[in-house]
Amino acid sequence: xxxxxxxxxxxxxxxxxxxxxxxxxxxxxxxxxxxxxxxxxxxxxxxxxxxxxxxxxxxxxxxxxxxxxxxxxxxxxxxxxxxxxxxxxxxxxxxxxxxxxxxxxxxxxxxxxxxxxxxxxxxxxxxxxxxxxxxxxxxxxxxxxxxxxxxxxxxxxxxxxxxxxxxxxxxxxxxxxxxxxxxxxxxxxx
Numbered sequence: 228x229x230x231x232x233x234x235x236x237x238x239x240x241x242x243x244x245x246x247x248x249x250x251x252x253x254x255x256x257x258x259x260x261x262x263x264x265x266x267x268x269x270x271x272x273x274x275x276x277x278x279x280x281x282x283x284x285x286x287x288x289x290x291x292x293x294x295x296x297x298x299x300x301x302x303x304x305x306x307x308x309x310x311x312x313x314x315x316x317x318x319x320x321x322x323x324x325x326x327x328x329x330x331x332x333x334x335x336x337x338x339x340x341x342x343x344x345x346x347x348x349x350x351x352x353x354x355x356x357x358x359x360x361x362x363x364x365x366x367x368x369x370x371x372x373x374x375x376x377x378x379x380x381x382x383x384x385x386x387x388x389x390x391x392x393x394x395x396x397x398x399x400x401x402x403x404x405x406x407x408x409x410x411x412x413x414x415x416x417x
Contacts (some may be wrong), residue, residue, distance in 0.1 A: 278381050284340035285374035286416065288331060289387045292346060292372045295326035296389070303358040307366025308389065310348040311335045317359040325359075341381065342374040349406060373401025386410060 250258075292315070299309050302319065309315045309326070316325040316332015325332045336345045348367025356363045369389040376383050386400035387393045394400055394413035404410040 274380075278378070281340040281342065281378070281381070282383055285342040285344070285376075285383075285385055286393060288339060288342070288344050289372055289374055289385055289393050291327055291331065292344075293387055293391050293393075296346075296370055296372075297391075299326045299357075304361070304366050305355050305357070307351060307354040307357070307368065308348050308370040309346070309357075309361065310350060310365055310367055310370070312337060312344070312346050314357070314359065314361050315346065317361075319359045338377065341376060341378040342385075343377050344372070344374045345401060346370060346372045347401075367406065369406025371401065371404045371406050373399075373404065375399050375401055384413075385416075386413065392416075 292312075295315050296308050299315060300306055303326075312327065312332055312335050315327045316329065318325045330339060331337055331344065336343060338344075348370040350365050351368050352364050354364055354366030354368075357366060371386060371388045373387075374385040382397045384396050384398060384400045385393055386396075386404040388404055389407040390409070392409070393416045394404070394410055395416050396410075396413035398412070400410050400413050403412075409415075
């Protein structure tokens, strides 16, 4: 057993000797400063990653809508497309699932991942009633779908139509996309 000299002599501890445990205030401030610098460096990357994930979600939603419209036209619309998201979300007889997931089929305009997603089709008088409740004359011979960014820092806009091609632009595309032809501007995404 090894005792120091002051303990052996029963002397009071030296005022210079420190027997305190823990961090000093300066240590805590130093750690907080380091954490602050690291978070300041990581925040732009995090924001880019979030914007990229939101964009991927919007593109995925448009691809799901394209697939759902084809399925709807073949199985339920008798060759005609659904005019809106609610119709695509309505299940056909004998099923509990719509043609699109419930988060997309909840309303005619859906906000998902900071994008406004919507579908439109011009009604055709020759369209018969569909198997999931759409009345006669309401189905379309084509359709258009769009995903417009609602985040002012992300100027990305996407659209698609009956051709199945997804287009990208820096300005809103949904309103100018025809139902079965390329939009007047925008580039196809492969």
